[in-house]
Every structure is written in structure tokens, then in C-alpha cells.
């Protein structure tokens with residue numbers, strides 16, 4: 001192995017320490033940010049992620065509120081819960097935990113979220129603001145995973161300005177939205193978005209300074225399609241059963257062989273996941289500071 005690790009756990013811990021101080025400064029002015037979560041159903045993964053978000057809030061001093069609905073909740077019941085969170089003054093930002101159960105119109109639910117309370121940064125208005133305001137300072141919530149990836153890379157001293165970045169996967173939470181951040185003037189990277197319709201993935205990745213792998217296909221990024229010295233960020237989440245232990249575990253898009261050619265690789269778990277969680281908290285604190293005229 002030659003690659004160094006982009007340590008998401010340690011970086012997220014540092015960001016949480018900074019947030020704790022910022023939350024204390026807000027408290028000194030009588031302001032307490034509050035993150036709401038809306039969870040529908042009993043998927044164990046989603047329950048675990050939501051519990052993690054409340055734990056993170058407690059760690060940095062953000063209040064947290066929960067709306068939990070059963071798996072058979074109707075579209076109307078879910079939309080009513082979104083309206084409650086929109087109207088609750090104690091909730092300064094909230095997320096709808098994804099995925100929602102089959103049969104629910106997810107886009108309709110997400111579009112109901114008040115854009116100023118959109119802690120995930122995925123509301124069409126907030127994505128639209130990124131499209132329209134490429135050179136101005138951002139004054140709206142940013143998509144958490146893309147923001148987390150950029151923070152992870154830059155906080156390891158890697159400059160993205162002028163870098164050729166290849167993104168693998170066109171999902172909304174990462175692939176489609178990260179280009180909006182990477183091509184902003186303050187980051188200044190050049191982005192190629194590849195997907196299942198790309199004719200020759202390797203031709204793109206072999207020339208990339210940075211690969212952001214968000215395909216959700218276990219081990220799709222192998223050493224032979226990575227340029228020596230590249231930075232490789234693993235966003236993929238595949239759940240596999242270990243044949244030796246019989247236990248289920250998370251694995252990513254990046255094959256272990258990549259550690260022998262790349263300069264930097266993000267571990268998975270322990271890379272982008274903890275950063276996504278930290279960026280959710282950052283969005284909540286940023287919004288509270290903006291509302292208080294502190295940013």
C-alpha cells in the first residue's frame with residue numbers, strides 16, 4: 001500500500017469541535033439551533049442513521065426533534081409532518097430520511113420542505129441557487145455529502161483548483177449535485193460526470209486527478225483504471241455478507257488494489273459517511289448564524 005488515507009472520522013471530529021464553539025456563541029445570544037428528522041417506517045439502516053443524527057446534535061449542543069411515522073403512513077400524513085416541521089419555531093432545519101417507503105412520491109414530499117429549513121441542501125430551490133450563483137458567496141444550505149467530500153479532500157491539504165475530477169454515478173445526493181460545488185469559483189475544478197451510459201469509463205478515470213466513486217457497485221474502481229498518484233474518494237455503499245463471519249458489513253466502490261497506485265484514498269467506512277453527518281450539523285449552524293446576522 002502506498003496511498004495515504006483521507007480520514008473522515010478524525011476530520012469530522014475536528015469539525016464537530018469547531019461547531020461546538022459556534023453553537024456556544026449562538027447560545028450566548030439566546031439562540032439554540034434545532035435539527036428535526038422525519039423518519040417513515042422501520043428500516044434498520046435508516047433508524048440507525050437517524051439515531052446517529054440525534055447523537056451528533058447532542059454532542060455539539062444542537063437541539064433535536066423527531067417525527068417518526070409507521071411504514072404504512074400515507075402521502076398526506078407524511079406531508080402533514082413536513083408542514084409541522086416547517087412551522088415549528090424550535091426546528092431551524094430538518095431532513096426527511098431517505099428512502100421513503102415504496103408508493104410515496106418522494107419529490108412531492110421534498111419540495112414541500114421550506115427551502116430555508118432544508119438541512120440536506122437538496123431542495124430544488126437550493127440546488128437552483130447553486131446553479132444561478134456560481135461566483136457569489138453561498139447563502140443557502142449545501143448538499144451534505146458533496147460538501148463533506150470537498151472538505152475532506154481540502155482539509156488534507158489537497159488543492160482542487162484546476163484538477164480534473166471524474167465523478168462516477170449520477171444519483172441526486174452525490175453525482176448530480178457535486179459538480180455544482182466543484183465548479184464554483186472558490187473550488188475551480190473541472191468535472192466529468194460518468195454514469196451507466198458512459199461508453200468507456202476507464203478512458204475517463206485513467207486521466208483523472210481525482211475520482212469520486214458514487215456508483216454503488218462494489219469494487220468497480222480497480223487499480224488498472226486509476227492514474228498513479230490520483231486522489232480516490234469512495235462514496236459507494238454496498239452491504240455484503242462476510243463469508244467467513246456470516247456478518248453483514250458495508251463496503252464501497254473502490255477495490256483494495258487501488259491503495260497500491262493512488263496517492264490518497266478515503267476509507268469506507270470511515271471516510272465520506274462521518275463527513276456527511278458533520279456537514280448536516282454545519283448546515284444547521286450556518287443557517288442559524290445567517291438568521292442571527294452573524295455570517
Ligand SMILES: Nc1nc2c(c(=O)[nH]1)N[C@@H](CN(C=O)c1ccc(C(=O)N[C@@H](CCC(=O)O)C(=O)O)cc1)CN2
Nearest residue numbers: 049095096097098099120250269270271272273274276
Ligand atoms: N435525507 C437523507 N437521507 C439519506 C442520506 C442523506 O444524506 N440525507 N444519506 C444516506 C444515509 N446517511 C444519512 O442519512 C448516512 C449513511 C452513512 C453514514 C455513515 O457514517 N456511514 C459509516 C458506516 C456505517 C455502517 O457501517 O453501516 C461510514 O461511512 O463510516 C452516515 C450517514 C441515505 N439516506
